[in-house]
Amino acid sequence: xxxxxxxxxxxxxxPVLLAILMLCGGCQTSTKSLFTVSGPGWxxxxxxxxxxxxxxxxxxxxxxxMASDADGRCFIEFAKSPMSLVxxxxxxxxxxxQFPAGNMSFTGHRKPPTRFAWLYLHAAxxxxxLPKSLHFKTKxxxxxxxxxxxxxxxxxxxxxx
Numbered sequence: 001x002x003x004x005x006x007x008x009x010x011x012x013x014x015p016v017l018l019a020i021l022m023l024c025g026g027c028q029t030s031t032k033s034l035f036t037v038s039g040p041g042w043x044x045x046x047x048x049x050x051x052x053x054x055x056x057x058x059x060x061x062x063x064x065x066m067a068s069d070a071d072g073r074c075f076i077e078f079a080k081s082p083m084s085l086v087x088x089x090x091x092x093x094x095x096x097x098q099f100p101a102g103n104m105s106f107t108g109h110r111k112p113p114t115r116f117a118w119l120y121l122h123a124a125x126x127x128x129x130l131p132k133s134l135h136f137k138t139k140x141x142x143x144x145x146x147x148x149x150x151x152x153x154x155x156x157x158x159x160x161x
Contacts, residue, residue: 041069047159049078051086055152060085064157066122074122088118095119117146117153125159 049064062080072092078085089096095112097119098105112119114133124136124146136146143158 042067043069045159045161047157049155049157051078051156052152052154057152059154064159066125066159068122076118076121078118086118088116088121090119090122114148115151115153117148117155121146121155 044065044067046063046065048061050059050061052059060080062078062085065077065079066074067076068074072090074088074090076086076088078087084100087096087098087100090112094107094109096105096107097112097116106116111131114120114131117134120130120134124130124134125144130136133150134146134148136144138144141158143156146155147153
C-alpha cells in the first residue's frame with residue numbers, strides 16, 4: 001500500500017527545489033544600498049506606473065521615482081502610498097532589488113537577471129540594448145511598456161522629464 005503523505009512530499013519536492021533555485025540562483029540576499037542618491041549631478045523623474053509581477057497576478061498602480069547620474073547609477077522606487085513596493089539600484093557592475101513589503105532583497109554583480117524587469121527600466125528608457133527576453137516600446141502619448149513575455153511581468157507608465 002502506498003503512503004499518501006510520502007507520495008505528496010515526493011511530488012512537491014521537485015517544484016519546491018526549482019522555486020528555491022530560481023529565486024536564489026545567481027544572487028544573494030542583502031538589505032544594504034549600493035549608493036546614496038544625493039549631491040549634484042542627479043537627474044530625477046517622477047510619474048505613474050502599473051506593474052504586474054507575473055502572469056495571472058493583479059496589476060498594481062502607483063507612483064514611480066527614478067534618479068540617475070552620469071556615472072551609470074540609477075535608483076528606482078515604485079510605491080503605493082504609504083508603502084514602497086519595489087526599490088531597484090543599478091550601477092555599471094552591480095545591482096540590488098528590494099521588496100520592502102515582503103522583506104526580501106536580492107543583489108548581484110554583472111548583468112541583472114531578467115526576472116526583475118525593474119532592473120532594466122532605466123536602460124530601456126535610455127535606448128540601450130536589452131536582453132532578448134525583454135520587450136520595450138514607447139507609446140505615442142509619451143508612455144512606455146517593458147515586458148517579459150516568458151514570465152508575464154509588465155511595467156507600463158510614464159515619467160515627467
